[in-house]
Amino acid sequence: MCPAIGPGTLGRALPLPDSRKALKALAMVTIATWNINSVRLRADQVERFLREQAPDVLCLQEIKTQESTFPHAVFEAAGYAHRVVHGQKGYHGVATVSRLPLREVSRHDWQDNGEARHVGVELLGAGQGLIVENVYIPAGGDVADRDINPKFGQKLDFLERMTRWADALDRPTLIVGDFNIAPLDCDVYNHKALLKVVSHTPIEVATLGRFRDAHGWEDLGRRFIPAPERNYSWWSYRSYWREKDQGRRLDHMWASPDLAPQALGHRIVEETRRWDQPSDHVPLITEFAL
DNA sequence: ATGGTGGGTAGCCCA
Numbered sequence: 689m690c691p692a693i694g695p696g697t698l699g700r701a702l703p704l705p706d707s708r709k710a711l712k713a714l715a716m717v718t719i720a721t722w723n724i725n726s727v728r729l730r731a732d733q734v735e736r737f738l739r740e741q742a743p744d745v746l747c748l749q750e751i752k753t754q755e756s757t758f759p760h761a762v763f764e765a766a767g768y769a770h771r772v773v774h775g776q777k778g779y780h781g782v783a784t785v786s787r788l789p790l791r792e793v794s795r796h797d798w799q800d801n802g803e804a805r806h807v808g809v810e811l812l813g814a815g816q817g818l819i820v821e822n823v824y825i826p827a828g829g830d831v832a833d834r835d836i837n838p839k840f841g842q843k844l845d846f847l848e849r850m851t852r853w854a855d856a857l858d859r860p861t862l863i864v865g866d867f868n869i870a871p872l873d874c875d876v877y878n879h880k881a882l883l884k885v886v887s888h889t890p891i892e893v894a895t896l897g898r899f900r901d902a903h904g905w906e907d908l909g910r911r912f913i914p915a916p917e918r919n920y921s922w923w924s925y926r927s928y929w930r931e932k933d934q935g936r937r938l939d940h941m942w943a944s945p946d947l948a949p950q951a952l953g954h955r956i957v958e959e960t961r962r963w964d965q966p967s968d969h970v971p972l973i974t975e976f977a978l
Numbered sequence: 979a980t981g982g983t984g985g986g987t988a989g990c991c992c993a
Contacts, residue, residue, distance in 0.1 A: 725993080726985055750993080752986060778986045779993095827993050830981085839992095868993090881979075925983040925993095968984075968993085 714977040715814035716952075717788070718743045721822070721864035721941060722960075723922075723969035727751040727783065731759040733963055738766045741957060743973055744787050744814070747822035749805075749866045751781035758783060774807040782806065782865070784822050788813040794821070798849040799842055815978035818947070819857075823850070823865040832889045840886060843868070847895045854903040860947040862976075863905065866969060867940045869896045871907075874916035875937035887936060905942035908974050912954035922969045923961060930961075941974050950976045 720743035724730050727748055738746065746768070751758065755773040763771060768785040772792045775781035781804045784790070794808035805824040810817065826843045834841030854863075869892045873879040882888040900907070913919045920935025943951055953975045961970050 729985070750985090752992095779991075829992095924981085926981075927983085928980085965984090 716975065717745070717811070717815040717818075717978050718973055718975045719745045719747070719820060719862060719864070719941070720971050720973040721747040721749070721866075721939060722971035723749040723824070723866040723939060723967060725750050725752070725967040725969065727781075728753055728757065728759055730965070730967060731762045733960065733966070735762050735766055736963075737957070737960060737971060738763075738768065741971070741973060745790070745811070745820060746785050746971075747820065747864050748783045748785070749781075749822070749824040751775055751783050752778060753781060772807055772809050774804045776802070776804040780804050780824060782822050782824050784809050784820060786811075788815065790820075793819065796850075796853070798846045799826075805846075811978075815976065817860065818976075818978060819859050819861040821861060821863040821865075823863060823867070825866065825868045827868045828886045828892070830886060832884055832886050832891070843886075844891065844895050847899050851895075851899040851902045854899060854905075857903055857944065859944075861903075861944040862941065862947060862974075864939075864941045864972070866938055867896065868938050869893065870936040870938055871896055872910070872915050872937070875919065877920075877932070877934040877936070882936075887938060900942070904945040906945065906948040906951075908941045908943055908948070908951050908954050909937065909956075909972065911948075911951070913956075919956065920958075921956060921972060925968050939969055939972055941972055943974075947976075950978055952977055 754775040758773045763785050770786040773783040789812040790809040793810045796806040808821040828843035829837040829839030831837040870876045870888050876882045921939035923935045957971045
């Protein structure tokens, strides 16, 4: 008779799931974000960006169109066969396009007003299981007082709702997009001059800080380009601001604590701001080993 | 320091 082999003994001798995980090659995945300010007007610029930079995933904000008029053919021809579009006619709108398979997992409306400002996806191929949240936080109007300017209050409320949501997240997550807030003193060209300017007011910075702390997000832009190095992502269209390099860091890529160690590099593609008829924002790209 | 730009849309709204 063969000696009995207990299943527990066998299990300890061959911990198969862990072994397979350790042997699996890491996938290099690059993810980009760009407020494009009309994807139809600048479809050729997006195509050029994809050709020159070749990110695996691109998160777009301010596409300014609905799903039915999104320039799908341009992305299809460029090899971005996987697309999730949360659009609306004329305003706002976000889309995530990818060379890797993905599926939509969230389509939040943090203001309950129908504005299309957030879409989340899960990667299914390389980088399988990673959640990529693509968000376009409201600009907030001109006056930093919610009693005078309801849009400013809506911006803060949007962030508070995202904060309660982020507190409960339990999967590796990257959140990217146009946050419309420059949080650090060195994220604007003149900290003191912008303290009362929407995008850099102390209450916005504090509210964004609570969102960060709710999940322990790591600001990849400042991990790879440490303060106080210049790190702008947006310049006004007005020529005298551009000429003086009066920019702000409004666009961000933040990693959850379990994802952050897998980020290998990060850069700003500032040259797009010098193309003809550019977006007022430039793209950011992060490379991960997943 | 400045909406004195730029986009969408259709008689202004949004950034």
